[in-house]
Amino acid sequence: MAPFVRVENLTKIYGRTNEAFAGIKEVSFEVNEGEFLGVIGRSGCGKTTLLRCIAGFESPDGGKILLDGKSVSRPGPDRFMISQGLDQLFPWLSLKGNIVFAMKTVNKRVAIKELQRKAEYYLELVGLSEWGDYYPYQLSGGMKQRAFLARALSVNPRVLLLDEPFGSLDALGRKAMQDLLLQLWGKTGTTIILVTHDIDECIRLSDRILVFTKGTLRHTLLNPLTRPREYDDLAYREFYRKLSRILERDKIMNLTWADAVLR
Ligand SMILES: Nc1ncnc2c1ncn2[C@@H]1O[C@H](COP(=O)(O)OP(=O)(O)O)[C@@H](O)[C@H]1O
Ligand SMILES: [Mg+2]
Known part of the structure; x- marks a missing residue:
């Protein structure tokens, strides 16, 4: 399958704080048509920035975004973003x-x-x-x-961009919305990029997971689990541990933006 969304060397720099830059730096990945992609990382790692660039709300300082082979730089109805708490x-x-x-x-x-x-x-x-x-x-x-x-x-829309869409809901409401989203995805086949900092949400929903740390894409993981995905399955727990270890390790490494740039 040809890549449907292509993010190439995307950089967005908001400015310089005391100890670091803020934004995202040289991020590249592809999304297939109809894929459900998860993006996970700690608060401040650039997840919202990434979605806002794809939505066309931010103009990148470097790199580009292609949708079905065409460069996108402005908002359009082909990409629809749902932002937590702002809609x-x-x-x-x-x-x-x-x-x-x-x-x-x-x-x-x-x-x-x-x-x-x-x-x-x-x-x-x-x-x-x-x-x-x-x-x-x-x-x-x-x-x-x-x-x-x-x-x-x-x-x-051809791509649905979801920025922690269920963050304000309680655990039961959140699970119900996740199930609904999966159902809708099954019916419409829309390509979805879901940003979350919730490991369970990411695992339950995504086909593939990008792990962000301090503005850089650090890891890409294929979700090995078949659907439906239940919290208490052995394979689920194993994959959960793997993903949380990765997130924990990136935290301990305490990468600074400068490290990421020099990497
Ligand atoms: N409009 C902005 N102006 C300046 N800094 C920003 C702006 N938006 C985000 N940032 C900074 O960029 C970094 C990434 O933010 P963001 O993409 O919102 O992260 P996340 O969604 O992963 O929590 C953070 O350090 C944040 O403070
Ligand atoms: Mg955010």
């Missing part, structure tokens, strides 16, 4: 109205009735068909997360 719905529109609104921006010639029918379809996909006429302030946090997913999928 909002219009409070004066119903849930269905919010989704119709999003679709309208990319399907300018489609009749409103057709968009409404599609919005209902996407609400049903995320289990919110009963809630289409409700307003965002009438929904729980978990329901809003579902609505964000419905809205994202409704514009039919």
Whole structure:
């Protein structure tokens, strides 16, 4: 399979703090079409920066990003990012109205009735068909997360960029959303890049895992587990230990940005 997303020597430097630079440095990897890629690393290692560059919100200081062979540098409906804690719905529109609104921006010639029918379809996909006429302030946090997913999928992006999307949910809500995301991925075949600092989430969802440390891509691991992946399986525990050892080792090495640059 030809690589669908290609990140080449990507560098984004925000500036210099007292002891280090901040951003990401010379990161290269590829993602296949339909793949579920996980990106894991400690807080501050550059995960959000990476997604923001792919989304086109940041202009790189070096390197480039290709989507299906074409260089991307601006936001577009072919890439949809869900950012933890930052996403909002219009409070004066119903849930269905919010989704119709999003679709309208990319399907300018489609009749409103057709968009409404599609919005209902996407609400049903995320289990919110009963809630289409409700307003965002009438929904729980978990329901809003579902609505964000419905809205994202409704514009039919080629790549879904998820930045710790379930971080605000409790453990049960989080697992339910992970299961839903897997189901949606199975149905739509959308390429997904999921950023998380949660080892379990990363293992349960991803086909392949990139480990970031201080702005650099340190390791790439293939997930050896078949789905469904259960916490108490022996192979699951083994892979969990392997990944957590890698994250722990990178912490102990206490790589500075300068080390990464000189590496
Ligand atoms: N807009 C910005 N201006 C300056 N520094 C930033 C900005 N955004 C992120 N950073 C810094 O870049 C590094 C990587 O941040 P980020 O990509 O948000 O990491 P993560 O998502 O892995 O927690 C951090 O040191 C952070 O403080
Ligand atoms: Mg982040």
